[in-house]
Amino acid sequence: MKIWNVLVGMLLLAQASTAGAALSIEIIGAGEHQTPVAIVPFGGDQNLSLAINTVIVSDLQRTGLFRLIDPIGKSPHEIEEVSYPDWQVRGADALVIGTVAVQPNGRIEAKFRLLDVVKQAQLVGQSVSANASQMRAVAHRIADLIYEKLTGDQGVFSTRIAYVNRESKKHYNLIVADSDGYNEQSVLEQSEPIMSPAWSPDGSHLAYVSFETGHAVVYVQSLYTRKRVVLANFRGSNSAPAWSPDGKQLAIALARDGSTQLYLVKPDGSGLRRITFSGTIDTEPNFSPDGQTLLFTSDRGGSPQIYSLLVSGGPAQRLTFGDGNNFSPHFSPDGKGFVYTHFIGGKFYIATQDFLSGQVEILTQGGWEKNPSFAPNGKLILFASEARGRGILATVSSDGRVQEHMFTQSGDAREPVWGPHL
Amino acid sequence: MNKILISIVLANLLVACASEKPKEPEAAPAPVVETPAPAPAPAVAVDPLNDPTSILAKRSVYFPFDVSAVQADDKPIVEAHGKYLSEHPDRKVRVEGNCDERGSNEYNLALGQRRADSVKQMLILSGAKASQIETVSYGEEKPVCTEHDEACWKQNRRSDIKYQ
Numbered sequence: 001m002k003i004w005n006v007l008v009g010m011l012l013l014a015q016a017s018t019a020g021a022a023l024s025i026e027i028i029g030a031g032e033h034q035t036p037v038a039i040v041p042f043g044g045d046q047n048l049s050l051a052i053n054t055v056i057v058s059d060l061q062r063t064g065l066f067r068l069i070d071p072i073g074k075s076p077h078e079i080e081e082v083s084y085p086d087w088q089v090r091g092a093d094a095l096v097i098g099t100v101a102v103q104p105n106g107r108i109e110a111k112f113r114l115l116d117v118v119k120q121a122q123l124v125g126q127s128v129s130a131n132a133s134q135m136r137a138v139a140h141r142i143a144d145l146i147y148e149k150l151t152g153d154q155g156v157f158s159t160r161i162a163y164v165n166r167e168s169k170k171h172y173n174l175i176v177a178d179s180d181g182y183n184e185q186s187v188l189e190q191s192e193p194i195m196s197p198a199w200s201p202d203g204s205h206l207a208y209v210s211f212e213t214g215h216a217v218v219y220v221q222s223l224y225t226r227k228r229v230v231l232a233n234f235r236g237s238n239s240a241p242a243w244s245p246d247g248k249q250l251a252i253a254l255a256r257d258g259s260t261q262l263y264l265v266k267p268d269g270s271g272l273r274r275i276t277f278s279g280t281i282d283t284e285p286n287f288s289p290d291g292q293t294l295l296f297t298s299d300r301g302g303s304p305q306i307y308s309l310l311v312s313g314g315p316a317q318r319l320t321f322g323d324g325n326n327f328s329p330h331f332s333p334d335g336k337g338f339v340y341t342h343f344i345g346g347k348f349y350i351a352t353q354d355f356l357s358g359q360v361e362i363l364t365q366g367g368w369e370k371n372p373s374f375a376p377n378g379k380l381i382l383f384a385s386e387a388r389g390r391g392i393l394a395t396v397s398s399d400g401r402v403q404e405h406m407f408t409q410s411g412d413a414r415e416p417v418w419g420p421h422l
Numbered sequence: 423m424n425k426i427l428i429s430i431v432l433a434n435l436l437v438a439c440a441s442e443k444p445k446e447p448e449a450a451p452a453p454v455v456e457t458p459a460p461a462p463a464p465a466v467a468v469d470p471l472n473d474p475t476s477i478l479a480k481r482s483v484y485f486p487f488d489v490s491a492v493q494a495d496d497k498p499i500v501e502a503h504g505k506y507l508s509e510h511p512d513r514k515v516r517v518e519g520n521c522d523e524r525g526s527n528e529y530n531l532a533l534g535q536r537r538a539d540s541v542k543q544m545l546i547l548s549g550a551k552a553s554q555i556e557t558v559s560y561g562e563e564k565p566v567c568t569e570h571d572e573a574c575w576k577q578n579r580r581s582d583i584k585y586q
Contacts, residue, residue, distance in 0.1 A: 193563035215558040237535045237559045240528045260532035281532040327526035
């Protein structure tokens, strides 16, 4: 894996959310094939235009799949104003133009076009609108449409992530944010640790572990009503919630019968059923996209390794071998492989394994890298890392070529997990 | 004759001890000022728990990496607390298991639970009742030391016996 150490930018955010937390972002590396794109700041409301442009540019840049061409000196906003040779000279293959305005009802409306400079043809022409407070959502949607048209893959800029921010040893926040880390909202704020947030498949609920009662208890909370239910509060630790793809049950890890074992439970806490009987540690379950299989971490073989198990029953199968310990498996969205944490020689690495070939790829340089999960399009992996002595959020492209570091304003970002398409 | 006398004295002492134990809380001096309700009785005799020279002053046991069995060096500590608990059936403890950061957070939560449970088992073997012991794991969530080195890690791989 090559790393160029290209520092593309430390973008500071003007449009801060209620949490007031600014974020800085660093991008390392570049994709193998980068499509050159020019994005002209939209016509109309200039403050809005600049804010939207910043978000679109950073979204596309973070993927490593695009080379942004400076449109300086030219600013077409309507298709009639476009002179394709101007952009061919600059080496752009694609051009984005448009206008943005605030409607009388207060909504933001952006009309944009994605143009193929080589073929001199329009690829996308669309209007995107949202409430005035959702400027970033408008920009993410436009970035998604550009990304989808130019790569053929589904965009994930409009999705959300969840993570825990440890402000201090006595101050924890469960945060839901945009995929780029901005627009943070606190779902739960308290003095005791929070662990292992897990998105329901429809993105409406988070399951998580909280120590607020003095030990680890699993809760399920609605992100809309903020109401929550206790999913599991038995003797000992209750932890590691994972939703089935149909949202009808969760796998959890409970120590109530001795050693930590896997159980299935309905989202209201009913119908508890034990599914592993190893007597060792079984934890970190994760459902396959078809709901048939669970990956999990177990030390039944003497060290923590990754195993798979049919939800319907039968023997577990060991998937990781060799030196080192392995943790925290998450299926890829296509179900063909999984991402996990590999610990060897005192360092944690983010790694993937392909089920068919068994091939393992180490995607990162190693450090304090934990808790990886895929973006819903399978192209990016979000994980917890550390830089300058702080816990940060990081992404790596699934080919390992591009990494991004996201610094929250304060504290340690931990336990991130990428949410579903809404 | 002497032997018999000594035996009788010993027997008396034993009876005295046995019968005195439950009375212990009543042995407090009467409050000087008259109060309508009896005040909670402060313990007069030095509780070995409060004696800094007693082995009971040690409340933490330490573990090697990814190990949850109580180590030989620490066994006397756990056994002493088990004995104390057996002699003080009204006392309760909370055993808190902790880990260093070299594992996933969830794996460490399970490992910390095992570290707490292994201390609990040894307390029970030493005479404590299961009902006197609650176990909890913090995994790697509550480190006492946060540097990435063994000097720190070995402090964090720990079970604490906390009297309630």
